[in-house]
Amino acid sequence: MCAIVGIYGNENAARLASLALFSMQHRGQEATGISSSCEGKIYTKKDRGLVSEVFNNKALEYLKGDMAIGHNRYSTAGSDSILDAQPVFAKYKLGEISIVHNGNLINKEEVRKELIDNGAIFQTGMDTENLIHLIAKNSKDRLRDRIVEALQKTIGAYCFIIQSRNKQFVIRDRYGIRPLSLGRLKSGGYIVSSETCAFELVDAEFIRDIRPGEMLIFSKKSDEPESIQLFEPEFRPCAFEYVYFARPDSVIDGKNVYMTRENMGKTLARNDKNSHIKADMVIPVPDSGVPAALGYSQESGVPFKYGIIRNHYVGRTFIEPTQEMRNMKVKMKLSPMRSLIEGKSLLVIDDSVVRGTTSKRIVRMLKEAGAKEVHFRVASPEIKFPNFYGIDTPNQDELISHRMTKDEICEYIEADSLEYLSIQDLVDSIGNDRHYALESFDGDYFVTK
Ligand code: AMP
Numbered sequence: 001m002c003a004i005v006g007i008y009g010n011e012n013a014a015r016l017a018s019l020a021l022f023s024m025q026h027r028g029q030e031a032t033g034i035s036s037s038c039e040g041k042i043y044t045k046k047d048r049g050l051v052s053e054v055f056n057n058k059a060l061e062y063l064k065g066d067m068a069i070g071h072n073r074y075s076t077a078g079s080d081s082i083l084d085a086q087p088v089f090a091k092y093k094l095g096e097i098s099i100v101h102n103g104n105l106i107n108k109e110e111v112r113k114e115l116i117d118n119g120a121i122f123q124t125g126m127d128t129e130n131l132i133h134l135i136a137k138n139s140k141d142r143l144r145d146r147i148v149e150a151l152q153k154t155i156g157a158y159c160f161i162i163q164s165r166n167k168q169f170v171i172r173d174r175y176g177i178r179p180l181s182l183g184r185l186k187s188g189g190y191i192v193s194s195e196t197c198a199f200e201l202v203d204a205e206f207i208r209d210i211r212p213g214e215m216l217i218f219s220k221k222s223d224e225p226e227s228i229q230l231f232e233p234e235f236r237p238c239a240f241e242y243v244y245f246a247r248p249d250s251v252i253d254g255k256n257v258y259m260t261r262e263n264m265g266k267t268l269a270r271n272d273k274n275s276h277i278k279a280d281m282v283i284p285v286p287d288s289g290v291p292a293a294l295g296y297s298q299e300s301g302v303p304f305k306y307g308i309i310r311n312h313y314v315g316r317t318f319i320e321p322t323q324e325m326r327n328m329k330v331k332m333k334l335s336p337m338r339s340l341i342e343g344k345s346l347l348v349i350d351d352s353v354v355r356g357t358t359s360k361r362i363v364r365m366l367k368e369a370g371a372k373e374v375h376f377r378v379a380s381p382e383i384k385f386p387n388f389y390g391i392d393t394p395n396q397d398e399l400i401s402h403r404m405t406k407d408e409i410c411e412y413i414e415a416d417s418l419e420y421l422s423i424q425d426l427v428d429s430i431g432n433d434r435h436y437a438l439e440s441f442d443g444d445y446f447v448t449k
Pocket of ligand 1: 244285288350351352353354355356357358359391392393
């Protein structure tokens with residue numbers, strides 16, 4: 001998933017970029033990095049770890065200049081090498097260049113093979129490095145023309161910010177799959193970031209979202225960024241941003257994430273209207289299930305209670321390499337409120353079920369703590385397909401909804417009942433005024449080579 005940010009025209013560029021990355025830490029905790037630009041030179045600092053660990057005062061003082069780009073890396077399967085941290089920096093014929101990328105390029109292998117066949121040498125496994133090579137090999141005189149031509153060969157879900165010595169180029173793919181917004185900094189200059197939650201912390205005013213297929217160019221030539229529509233737009237923003245990934249206070253493409261999650265919970269409650277279940281309370285799986293549980297409670301009148309307490313000092317559980325470690329981490333992270341739930345019938349709400357590890361562990365934990373019944377509700381449809389557009393869901397065999405029917409999953413997680421949203425429910429909850437990228441749920445891989 002990852003988070004990206006660009007700051008242009010502010011003397012505290014790197015500091016503001018680090019604050020923006022801090023507020024988007026939920027999008028990636030594996031590594032973080034910033035490149036700044038000052039008097040024709042690019043300075044880069046990147047490392048494994050959290051933003052607060054990597055960007056101390058010393059690091060920020062090194063990152064001089066009035067423009068900066070930054071990145072938080074999300075743990076994906078495979079490499080956790082520091083080489084895979086971003087920004088990706090390179091020197092080439094026209095000078096120095098640095099790139100950050102959120103998304104996933106689906107023609108990465110073909111492009112890389114062609115580049116290698118022609119003598120290119122790669123340092124990392126990242127698709128982002130392809131773009132650097134395509135730009136460096138191009139013979140056009142202007143960087144912007146090189147970028148435009150490189151993008152013709154770049155297919156997939158992407159938001160890029162490319163920084164040269166004195167310009168920033170911002171590009172969102174023609175489907176607008178991953179989010180990207182533009183804001184004006186009250187202290188001067190601009191911010192572009194994956195999520196608008198960053199704007200609060202850096203004191204920026206939202207201007208607009210970057211349009212699908214658009215390139216923005218920030219340069220000294222003009223106060224306003226120049227906008228070029230590079231590709232015919234075919235808007236398909238990712239529904240999973242609303243389900244799980246984005247922070248609830250962000251507004252993505254005009255829709256507040258919190259409100260969409262509350263709607264998802266309300267829809268679950270409406271779907272349960274005629275069920276015979278008599279629940280004593282609605283309980284969220286913290287934190288991701290909270291807005292949906294509040295929506296469920298509002299719609300059904302069943303009281304909302306914090307029946308599960310979360311330890312905030314444990315990272316996200318999803319990405320641990322072995323099943324045993326994942327089980328243990330869920331236990332370290334979530335604990336039941338015994339006195340509240342003993343002898344009670346519970347409606348438990350989580351945002352999604354991927355492998356079924358979290359839900360199984362939670363149902364067992366609540367039953368061991370004395371719950372009479374546990375009815376599990378999922379504020380998204382069944383995830384049946386792997387995702388190639390920038391969400392690191394596991395391979396298809398690991399997806400529980402690929403292997404089992406809803407009834408089998410209910411039995412497997414030892415719940416008394418289990419319900420999901422339908423795909424239509426999800427679309428209606430977010431807002432059925434547009435098409436979404438729903439490939440995890442419906443297998444529609446609409447980005448074609
Ligand atoms: P699982 O235990 O594999 O079923 O994963 C489900 C849990 O992981 C849910 O509580 C979600 O909030 C969370 N989750 C869903 N998708 C992702 C993702 N792509 N990355 C990290 N966590 C996720």
